[in-house]
Amino acid sequence: xxxxxxxxxxxxxxxxxxxxxxxxxxxxxxxxxxxxxxxxxxxxxxxxxxxxxxxxxxxxxxxxxxxxxxxxxxxxxxxxx
Numbered sequence: 001x002x003x004x005x006x007x008x009x010x011x012x013x014x015x016x017x018x019x020x021x022x023x024x025x026x027x028x029x030x031x032x033x034x035x036x037x038x039x040x041x042x043x044x045x046x047x048x049x050x051x052x053x054x055x056x057x058x059x060x061x062x063x064x065x066x067x068x069x070x071x072x073x074x075x076x077x078x079x080x081x
Contacts, residue, residue: 006072012038039069046070049079 007015019034045067048055057079060067070078
């Protein structure tokens with residue numbers, strides 16, 4: 001299984017700036033898609049998983065959240081444990 005990789009701060013900043021420009025242009029769907037490319041902080045992903053049982057693996061996959069940072073922090077199978 002491939003190892004998850006963390007984005008650098010510079011990579012996250014580039015995506016965030018592009019997303020902000022899309023939002024300023026009123027392209028909200030594109031903004032949301034771009035914003036979700038930035039990894040969700042591991043503690044937030046874990047909190048959502050533990051406190052909102054209906055936000056399981058399907059939720060994260062359906063809405064396209066980038067969970068690479070959580071995978072690095074907790075292991076590739078953290079979501080199904």
